[in-house]
Amino acid sequence: MHRNSTGNVDWRLSIANLPTNMLCGLVLLAGELGVGCEDWFAGMRLSVNEIHDPSARVSYRQASEIIRRALRALPIDDVGLVVGGKQNGGNFGLLGLAMKTAPTFGEAVSIGLTYQRANGPLMELAMLPAGEDAVTITATAPESSADLLPFLCEEMFASVLMLARELAGPEFNPLRLDFAYPPPAYAQRYTEVFRCEVRFEQPRNGMMVARRWLDLPFQSYNPVTSRQALAMCRAQLEAESGCGETTAAVERQLRPRLHENPQMSDVAALLHLSERTLRRQLAAEGTSFTAIHDRIRSQRVLELLHTPQLTISQIGNQVGFTDVREFRRAFKRWTGLTPSEARARMA
DSSP states (O other): OOBOTTSOBOGGGGBOOBOSHHHHHHHHHHHHHTOOOGGGGTTTTOOTGGGGSTTOOBOHHHHHHHHHHHHHHSSOSOHHHHHHHTOOGGGGHHHHHHHHTSSBHHHHHHHHHHTGGGGOOSSEEEEEEOSSSEEEEEEEOOGGGGGGHHHHHHHHHHHHHHHHHHHHOTTOOOSEEEOSSOOOTTTHHHHHHHOSEEEOSOSSEEEEEEGGGGGOBOTTOOHHHHHHHHHHHHHHHHHOOOOBHHHHHHHHHHGGGGGGOOOHHHHHHHTTOOHHHHHHHHHHTTOOHHHHHHHHHHHHHHHHTTOTTSOHHHHHHHTTOSOHHHHHHHHHHHHSSOHHHHHHHHO
C-alpha cells in the first residue's frame, strides 16, 4: 500500500488503469542494448509478452516498480531522454491522430491535455500562462515517485518535444525547461535534446513555450477526421474506469483462453495463488471471478458478432460454450438480448 504525506493510503496508485506504452518502450530499448528484461516483471503478475497487448492495463505501483528495475539494469544513464526521444505521433495512437487533425497547434495541445490519460502517462500535464508571450506545460508526479522524477521528466518532456516537432515542424523549440531536481551527471544531454535553456532545482517541472506557436494552423486539419478521432478518444477515456491489480491480472489470463472456459482454479494456478487467496483479493476489489469471466466473455461476443461469417454456435464455442442453447441463455443473462437480437441491432 502507498501512503501520502498525511499518512493516508493512496488507493489510486493500485488501480490498474494505465496503458503499457512506456513499459513497451523500455522493453524495446532493452532489446536494442542486449539486456534481458524478464526479471523486471517478477512478482508483478505481468509478463513481457502481456504488456504488448493494447488492452493490458497496469497500476501506477506496478509501472513504477518495473521502471525502477529497468533503470538499475540498463547500462546507460539518460534512459528517459532516449525512450522519450524515440516517440512520434504513431506512438500516441488515437490521441496522436486527434492532435494531428486539429485546426491549430494550440487546439492540438488542448486535446492532448484533455485526453492524456488514454496514453498511460505517469505524470500529469497542465498548461499555465507564463506572461503575455508564453505558456508553460507543467508536469507533476505522485509523491511516491520522487526517486523516479528525473526519468519521468526526461521521458515526458522528450516525448512532448518529439510530438510537437512532428506537429509544428522541426524548427519548434521551447523557450526554457525547468526541473525540480539537481542536475544529473549527464546534464549536458538535456541541452542537446531540448536545444534551449535548461534550469535545475526549480520550484516545478515545466516546459515554457512561446505563445505564438499556439496560433500555428495545421495543413493536416480535417474536420471530419478530427471529429471522428475526438469521438474515439472520448469513448476510450470513458471506458478507462480502471480496476484493481488482481482483477486486471485475471483479465489478462482469461482473454487468450476464453475458448478453453478456464475455471477459477486454473487462473489461480497461473497466478501462483490459492483459490481462497484469489477469491479474497477479488472480493477486496469489489468483484468476483464469475463477474470478471462473464464480462470478458460478453465483450468478446459483442466483438465477434460483427463478423457475419461466424455462426452463433461458432461464436459461443470461441468463448467456451459447447452447447449453443446454454450460450444463448448466458448471453441474454449478461446483456438482456439473445446473440441474434444483438447482431440484428448492429446491422
